[in-house]
Each structure stands twice: as structure tokens, then as C-alpha cells.
Amino acid sequence: MDAGTDRRQWARTLRRAHERGLAGATAQPEVREVIDQSWRRSARAQVDPLGGPAPLVISAAEAAARWERSPLRVAEPILRELLADVGAAGQQVVLVCDADGTMLWIDGEPGVLEEATSIHLERGSRWSEDSAGTNAMGTALAAGHSLQVFSAEHFAVAVHEWTCSAAPVRDPETGETIGVLDLSGELATAHPHSLALVEAAARMIEAELRVASAERAAALRERYGERLRGGTGAGGRGTAGGGAIALGTSGGRIIESADPELRGRRLEIPHEGGEVGRELGLSLIAEPLGDRAAPDGDPSGFLIWKAGRSLPAGGAGAEPLRASLLGRDEALVADGGRSVALSRRHSEILCLLALAPEGLGAERLALQLYGEFGKPVTARAELSRLRRALPGAIAANPYRLTLELSDDRSEVEELLAAGRIGEALARYPGPLLPGSEAPLVVEARQRLDDGLREAILAFGSADLLAAWLRNPSGEDDVEACRALVARLDGTDPRRPAALSRLRRLLSPQR
Incomplete structure (x- = not known):
């Protein structure tokens, strides 16, 4: 929405799109992709769009007590300044939620605060997407970036008369999101500059957190360095x-x-x-x-x-790990003189870390493992268990491998790159973690399958084609079967079986 937009007209357009969206319509041009995706997440979380405002999960007194203990409390002067700049003139409230979307602090003009309370914009309310549907605070936390949500872009009808702009605030030490700052008001207060103001304030808060962190570090050195x-x-x-x-x-x-x-x-x-x-x-x-x-x-x-x-992880003398990831869902890892069988989830994590040598934060790892509703705390718990199984192999912040890892996936890729197709196929028992749905794993699995298949078809050897058709990845490959039949002359004893297989693959009854 830009400054020249007719707010009421655009709100009516969005309400019609919202009604169509609830009826199952997709890819509506009026609905931004970030909002469409959030609506889908809200629906999957079974948020009732007609069910009223956000739930109250703790008392206002408990929320105030949490605010007193929150690291974000150092930002209160910045919040007051933001409120002084826009609150009275813009008839808006400034508020802060924690990383779970629970509102800990809110302030504004008394009349606006009263209106805000009517939709549970108050201390103790929970504005995460899975509790309140699409809204600026919850969607900023879910998407990991700032955004403005206008009128019927909100999933809950009760909030359609409001516009909200929110930006996440991250811990300067860990990089993890610790809360979200929001500027909210009724439709008449909507302005595209609101989001820029909130983003600037969030960066100022992070700067204050860095200063506070440096001051604590200096105090630690002075008091305990001796x-x-x-x-x-x-x-x-x-x-x-x-x-x-x-x-x-x-x-x-x-x-x-x-x-x-x-x-x-x-x-x-x-x-x-x-x-x-x-x-x-x-x-x-x-x-x-x-x-x-x-x-x-x-x-x-x-x-x-x-x-x-013990030996430093990854340092001189540290033995590399050896992992078998192909053709199986549960990886087998050789760690020094012992063999470790990993669970499916731990196998996925090890593979993801191998595919992302720069490391993965808890939020990105949770997204890979559990999808849009994955929680970083769950990913951290799994990492903790895996690190106990493979001591010294995984570092944190971000999570990354600290020991050299050799695995059959990378070996097959290297053989393919060197043009040694027969050796690559011989070392390829099947797809990479075939049951995994983690996007990075799926992409790597498809890339390896496609690369091996294309090399075999291009090389054209009957022996390679026959071996590919015996492999789990190639057993239903019609094009490879056709190529094999074409390369076998009438005297080759393998031709009748290849023809029979091709007929079966082409049969409409399959």
C-alpha cells in the first residue's frame, strides 16, 4: 500500500479476497505471497477466522513481570520515543511481544488503548500465527522478517479494521529472534512509512542490546577476570x-x-x-x-x-567420520573405531549439515526438518541428542560439522564429475535418504539421481543401462529401458527380458 491508496476501497477489495480465500481460492492477484502463505499456515493450524480476537494466555500482571525480566526492557526509552513521534498524532499503539508472540508491553493514547483492548491488543495476549492467524507480530515471527498487515490481510475478521507494522528483534550474541516490535492502529492511521519507522526502531533496539552486552562483558572482565x-x-x-x-x-x-x-x-x-x-x-x-x-x-x-x-574437533589427529547415506533412511556412521546407527531424524540432520558446510541456525534447521510449524527448541533438542551420539563432531551457533565427513553421496558425485560413470553406479545402492522430505535433502537426492541417470543415458552402454534398471532409482525408467532394447541385438540373451520389461512399463494397467 502506498501513500496514494484509497484505504477504504483497498480494504473492501481485500475483504472480498479474504472471503474467496476462506472458500478455497488461491493465487489471487490482490493477495501478496507472504499473506497467502500465512493464510495457509493459519488454516492448517485450525485458527477460526470468525472466532474472535487473540487468546489471553497469561495475566497482565504476569506479562508485566516477564517484561521486567526481559532483555528487551532496555529498549523502553526507544519505545517511548517512537510513541511520542507517532502515537498521539497517528492514533496508534506501540507494543512488544516475546519470541512466542505473547504481548509483554503496550502503550499509547488512552482512547486508542481502549479500542485495542477490544481486540485483545493487551498484555498477556498471544499473537503467534498458530494462535491468532495472520497478523503483523505473529507473521513477522513466523517469516523471520518485518512486514505490514493491512485490514483483511489479517486472517481473523475481528482485526479487519486495523493495520499493523512489525519487525523482529534479534539477540546480538546468538542471532536468534527474542521478540517483535509493532506499531498498530485503526485503518485511518495506515501509512507505508509506519513499517520503516518500526524497522528503524528495531535496529536501534538491537544496537542498545549490543551496548548492554558489551557493558556486561566489561563488568565480567573487571569482576572475575582475575x-x-x-x-x-x-x-x-x-x-x-x-x-x-x-x-x-x-x-x-x-x-x-x-x-x-x-x-x-x-x-x-x-x-x-x-x-x-x-x-x-x-x-x-x-x-x-x-x-x-x-x-x-x-x-x-x-x-x-x-x-x-580430548583432541580438538577437526584438529590435527582427529579422525574423520564416514557416513553411509545412500539407499537407506537410517545412516550408518563410522566414528573412529566404532559404528553408530543413527535414527531417521538424526540421519537427516547429519545429511543437512553435510549439505550446508557454512552451518544452519536452529530456525532454519527446524524449517528443514519440520516445515513451517517447526519450532527451533525441538530442533535444538534433536541436535543435543545427536551431539551425544557423535561427541566432538558438531559445533553450535550455527550448527556445523567440526570433523571431516566422508560420505557415499559425495563420493558418487566426485566419480560422476570425473567421468567414471561405472564406478559411480557401482557405489550407488539407491537414493539419498529416500524417506526424507527435508527440502535440502530432496534437492540433493534429485540432483544426484538426475546426474547419474543423464550420464548413463548419454554414455549409452548396455551394461550400464541394465545395471541402472536394476537400481531402485532406475527400475521404472521407461527411457532407459527403451535405450537398452535399442542397444541389444537379436542375439543378445538379455533382449527378451528387456522387451518384456518395456511392455510392462508401458502397460496402461500399471
């Missing part, structure tokens, strides 16, 4: 496994270290501390520092102790 040299834990106690070697933030970022292998790294550290470092092939202990809820603002972080170590 322990790296003193070799004592909290209360002056020593540790049997060795001296303190690093100081980390609450997000696991190493800000000081006597060990060059840890500098600049990030560890996955539980809230309560404990054993860490397996993703780097290290055996370490994280000791919590300070009281996270202390009223004096005592900085939280961790002192890292060496409790013995």
Missing part, C-alpha cells in the same frame, strides 16, 4: 581438573581465555552450568557467576574450567 590467573573458583576453591581457562557471557560467548582454541568461540551452556564443550571436542566445566536476578544488577556469566580434554 580468576583466570588465580586458578580458583567461587569462594576461593580450586578444581581438581585444572585451572580456570576462560570467562564467558550468559549467552556462552568467550570474552577472555588463556586457551587460544577457545578465543572467539561460543559454547552451549545450560542455565545452571555444568559439563560443556563437547561440540568442540573438549571436556570443560562451566561455573555460574553471580545471581541472574540480583537487584544490584550483578553481571551473569560463567567461569570455564578445564576438566581434561
